[in-house]
Amino acid sequence: MTATTSLTVALALVAFAALYAARAWGPERLRLKDRTGAVAESVGLLTLFVLSRTFVGWAGVSVLLWVAAVALAAVGAAGVVLRFAAMPAWRTRRRRWLRGARLVVAALVCGTVLALAASSY
Amino acid sequence: MTRNTTLPRVVAAVTAAVVLTVGLTTLPPSPHLQPHTSGDAALARAVERTARDQGALDRVALAYVDLEDGPDGTVTTGFGADDDTEFEIGSLTKTFTGNLLQVAVERGEVTPDQTLGSVLTELAGTPAGGVTLETLSNHTSGLPGAPVEMLPSLYVAVTTNRDPYEASLDELLAMAGRQELVSPGRYVYSNLGMSLLGHALARVAGTTYVDLLQDRMLDPLGMTSTRVVLEDADLDDPTTGWSASGIAQQPWSLAAFAPAGGIRSTVGDMARYVRALLDGTAPGAAAMDPHLEGELGAVAYAWLVLEQDDAPTLTLHNGQTGGFASYLALDRAGGRGAVVLSNTASQLPDVAVGLVENGYDR
Numbered sequence: 472m473t474a475t476t477s478l479t480v481a482l483a484l485v486a487f488a489a490l491y492a493a494r495a496w497g498p499e500r501l502r503l504k505d506r507t508g509a510v511a512e513s514v515g516l517l518t519l520f521v522l523s524r525t526f527v528g529w530a531g532v533s534v535l536l537w538v539a540a541v542a543l544a545a546v547g548a549a550g551v552v553l554r555f556a557a558m559p560a561w562r563t564r565r566r567r568w569l570r571g572a573r574l575v576v577a578a579l580v581c582g583t584v585l586a587l588a589a590s591s592y
Numbered sequence: 593m594t595r596n597t598t599l600p601r602v603v604a605a606v607t608a609a610v611v612l613t614v615g616l617t618t619l620p621p622s623p624h625l626q627p628h629t630s631g632d633a634a635l636a637r638a639v640e641r642t643a644r645d646q647g648a649l650d651r652v653a654l655a656y657v658d659l660e661d662g663p664d665g666t667v668t669t670g671f672g673a674d675d676d677t678e679f680e681i682g683s684l685t686k687t688f689t690g691n692l693l694q695v696a697v698e699r700g701e702v703t704p705d706q707t708l709g710s711v712l713t714e715l716a717g718t719p720a721g722g723v724t725l726e727t728l729s730n731h732t733s734g735l736p737g738a739p740v741e742m743l744p745s746l747y748v749a750v751t752t753n754r755d756p757y758e759a760s761l762d763e764l765l766a767m768a769g770r771q772e773l774v775s776p777g778r779y780v781y782s783n784l785g786m787s788l789l790g791h792a793l794a795r796v797a798g799t800t801y802v803d804l805l806q807d808r809m810l811d812p813l814g815m816t817s818t819r820v821v822l823e824d825a826d827l828d829d830p831t832t833g834w835s836a837s838g839i840a841q842q843p844w845s846l847a848a849f850a851p852a853g854g855i856r857s858t859v860g861d862m863a864r865y866v867r868a869l870l871d872g873t874a875p876g877a878a879a880m881d882p883h884l885e886g887e888l889g890a891v892a893y894a895w896l897v898l899e900q901d902d903a904p905t906l907t908l909h910n911g912q913t914g915g916f917a918s919y920l921a922l923d924r925a926g927g928r929g930a931v932v933l934s935n936t937a938s939q940l941p942d943v944a945v946g947l948v949e950n951g952y953d954r
Contacts, residue, residue, distance in 0.1 A: 529621065529838055534622050538615075
């Protein structure tokens, strides 16, 4: 993996952590709408952290990016916990099958990444 | 404030604290070339910038040998490493296997044009069985780099920072028997071919590759800190290797592929090897003599011989595993040689070749 690729992935990690925090605390139109989405996005961010830790070299990238991403994730996680009880399980019944399919695909991708990461230690 | 509003806030704060704690205790490693810690300071100064520019992270150890300087002509230095720090030398192992072929020829145990199948009888009648020991030594047998059926698992193992070569000797032979030859006579760098050569030489001698290497190369050279460990589980506290971008790698032992890259050594031992190669006392040193038909300098047993217009002819080989790189270069006519070992999978050719061609200011 080149230094450019490593930097790109590290910046993506920070961006997704910032988005996660914004969806936990930000304005209504950005906010997480249901528990399913909250769990899915939390697992997705965790997977991105694992991917960045396991398959990205940080020799040419400042670890401050990692620290920033962790801080944003912590802020986001606190917001999700605070709002979790008030959220519905599913935000709507419309096009439920499509969302379900997307979640299954996402789960498979996350599962694969986490399994590969586990096998590399 | 009621209990109903306090509890969620406490849980949220605890969650944030857990995320912070876990995140900050799992900071990704960010290795950088360590400062000069052992050996000759002038040699360290001469190579530090080149090593850094070519991507060395963490540890580097190197040796420079100049026969003109007599017994004092072996100089070593290290960055975060000393003469006893162990490195995976990767495909530099092939030079030992090439020399073992020369030794076996000199002892009359094999002939260069003997077929592999006449030694490893399991392969008789297969395409692999028909190739000669000589063509295995300079990668012109036509055997692929690795068994084709290994490629998917090899890719996954490399992606997940693991040793991709875990086949036993029986499995290696079974896979070899199923291979088709690709462009025999042309240069195709083959870990499979070199591994088979090593095991064939051991079979003829009635021993294993590890014991053959020990008896005919390591013991005569006094390389007491050099070893082959066939099982990853048998390694105790190995030096951590890093990918070129700084990802920690699991050690490579290479199992049955050891004759192609399984040696672990120190710069102290490799300096002895370089010196013995230059003064001709290394077992099988004639393996380096160019005497084969081959492309890209592959005209000797395992060694590459590069003729240059305005610089000395170089006899060399390099090596790389998931987390280590090595480079050995010799100017045999000039009596100068260098070897560089690094625990980063990033080649340092300019360090070794630069020393051999230009020496350094002492």
